Amino acid sequence: MKILVPIKRVIDYNVKIHVKADETGVDLANVKMSLNPFDEIAVEEAVRLKEAGKTSEIIVVSIGSEKAQEQIRTAIAMGADRGILVQTDDPIDLGGIEPLAVAKILKILVEKENPDFVLMGKQSIDDDSNQTGQMLSALLGWAQGTFASAIEVNNKSIIVTREIDGGRETLKLKMPAVITTDLRLNEPRYAKLSDIIKAKKKELEIISINTLDIDCSPRLKIIKVTEPPARQNGIKVSNVDELIDKLKNEAKVLS
Amino acid sequence: MSVLVIAEHNNKRLKAVTLNTIGAAKQLDNDIHILVAGSSCNSAVESAAKTENITKVLKINSKELSHVTAENIAPIIADLAKNYTHVLAPASTFGKNILPHAAALLDVQQISDISAIIDNDTFERPVYAGNAIATVKSSDDIKLITVRSIAFEPSSNEGGNAHIENIPSKGKSKLSSFVALRETISDRPELTSAKIIIAGGRGIGSASNFALIEKLANKIGAAVGASRAAVDAGYIPNDCQIGQTGKIVAPDLYIAIGISGAIQHLTGIKDSKIIVAINNDENAPIFQVADYGLVADLFDAVPELENKL
Known part of the structure; x- marks a missing residue:
């Protein structure tokens, strides 16, 4: 069984972002970049399935600049077998390659690689769209299991437990399928140094986006990107009584 | 149109x-x-x-x-x-x-x-x-x-x-089928519409300690939420998670208890009318957005708050 895991290079989730002064976007120069956290969970799950003998090959794919090779190597160090980078110089966070275009590119790669299922993060932490997996499912006509917190792979089907508002829903998906990961699916491992060194020698195919014959021009024009309004500074209270007094008499949010 | x-x-x-x-x-x-x-x-x-x-x-x-x-x-x-x-x-x-x-x-x-x-x-x-x-x-x-x-x-x-x-249905898709739904049963209000939310973070320390938060919430008719750290630690289900990767909330009163205030959590609460933070670390980032901050041991302050409300 073969799994395709799409991943994305994004700003590290611990980095405080800065909006560019000209309001055209977020400053990504000289900031730490990482594997998108939800994609890391997808890679981990694929590796665990491989360790359990449920799958034979894990292919990671990414769309981005040549630097995205770093994140593909990270995924390979975690246990993926090989990587594909669809290289573009367009932005991949805002005003560039959008989820619909990404889904179209992934569809081409799926048709080329014939995986049994696609396992990917539910959203990237840059543009926060939460669309690509659902769109890929629609374009392929495959079963869809979003926001997975548990996955059980059988011969021809996958049982997926989904994190939904107010509880958890379990679905049976016919393979092939597209599954997107939620936080509690697993806790990703740290790659060992020896695996990081070995990963540098694994196969990484680079495809230019221009060879794919897809219209990737953005449908959403970025008019501006601004900082959100800041909150007023508050005060410290010295004890519980003062807190209750403030909440009742000053803020008037308790009666 | x-x-x-x-x-x-x-x-x-x-x-x-x-x-x-x-x-x-x-x-x-x-x-x-x-x-x-x-x-x-x-x-x-x-x-x-x-x-x-x-x-x-x-x-x-x-x-x-x-x-x-x-x-x-x-x-x-x-x-x-x-x-x-x-x-x-x-x-x-x-x-x-x-x-x-x-x-x-x-x-x-x-x-x-x-x-x-x-x-x-x-x-x-x-x-x-x-x-x-x-x-x-x-x-x-x-x-x-x-x-x-x-x-x-x-x-x-x-x-x-x-x-x-x-209008007619298009029939059943053969691609996937429903197996089960486990609903979270709660008498408390829903997070996204609650007037008051009490939320706990990693500082709560364990799933059983979350009872402190729940008791206070029950006393004042509040919803219960959590930071991603508390969810990751397994203290509470993911549908209680507030933040970028969870729910975005805007109650009249948000009380953050034992929550340090990671950026991704603050995103989910910044439209609240009043934010209260109770934390023993006076340098916790949550205090930068709190209208009222109390530097205290939550295991003392929360029961006291519950008693006095």
């Missing part, structure tokens, strides 16, 4: 987030239709027809829609969308699951999680965990949009008298 809202409902009534979504639709057009697709959903259809601003209810009452899957409903939405300028759904797990699937069927680039409407083509949406606001203008002929519920005033669920039109 008019606007179509996709209702999230439980077959009995519309969920609160649907009313906020109608509130957003109102800013786009006066002619608002709503799709209520479900099974034995007459009550939900009737309540939709009575909702302010709704001019027509499209009803699909079909057994296979008792548990809506994206594969079942997205093709229906994609067909209907061709008659509308905008299709809106709440940016809940329901809307996030189905609408992008429909958008791809239509070759439309969806606009996710809008927080403001500038004009019929231009919208604001938070990006980078709400640390930036992008204003985007769509060039698609039909706009498919998910709506951040706290950003829009809800329509009233009375005063309307809409026409109800039956």
